[in-house]
Amino acid sequence: MKIERILVCTAVLSMLVSSTSIAQPEDAEPASEAVEQEEEFKNGLLFGFTHAFRLETSSTAGEPRRSDHVYGFQFGYERVLHRYVALSIIKPFYFNRERTDSALEIVVTGLYRKNSWEPFLGAGIVSTVGSVKESEAEGESVSFTFGLLFIAGFKYFVTPQWGIELEFGYSYVPKNNAVEHEFVDSYQGVYFF
Secondary structure, eight states: OOHHHHHHHHHHHHHHHHHHHHHHHHTTHHHHHHHHTTOOOOEEEEEEEEEEEEEEEESTTTTOOEEEEEEEEEEEEEEEETTTEEEEEEEEEOOOOEEEEEHHHHHHHHOOBBTTTTEEEEEEEEEEEEEEETTTTTTEEEEEEEEEEEEEEEESSSSSSEEEEEEEEEEEEEEETEEEEEEEEEEEEEEEO
16 A cells, blocks of 8 residues: 555656656756846847037138027837947927927947946947028028038946936037037936837
8 A cells, every 4th residue: 555655746746847848848048047148138228318508600701600499208119239338210300489300310239237327438420300490571581401420428228128217418510611519418207119
């Protein structure tokens, strides 16, 4: 009777062991590594507010410098290409009483994540379609500009998917007989998936 019980217990245990080995093949990764891979989010959405100070200098002697402040919002997409490199496509919209601008920025950033903090540096290109109200008689003029963009900032992740971002930027935009220097600060929320 004891031998029969031992044989039944052995048979049950052997079935349990074989069923768990079928459920987890030898090539399967440990559970801790699988969790780490699931938390590596590669795509991000950005939305926030932005401000720019623009200083336009003319190459013609005697013409004064023009400057203005514009405010607006922006949204964008970020793709993490490598642990230390990301590509961002950002679409800001700027407004004030005299002008309305719609820009497109394509930026490659180098980043380094340490716990919840992620500082970054980047460079890219910016193209802008702007509408400026000249005067009542002249109406509005529309312009297209193209320039270089340099950014620096950091993200702070509240959770692995949600964070906030502070960014500072400088744009160098050559125009006809003038150069525009643009200093930008942006505050935005980020969501990674």
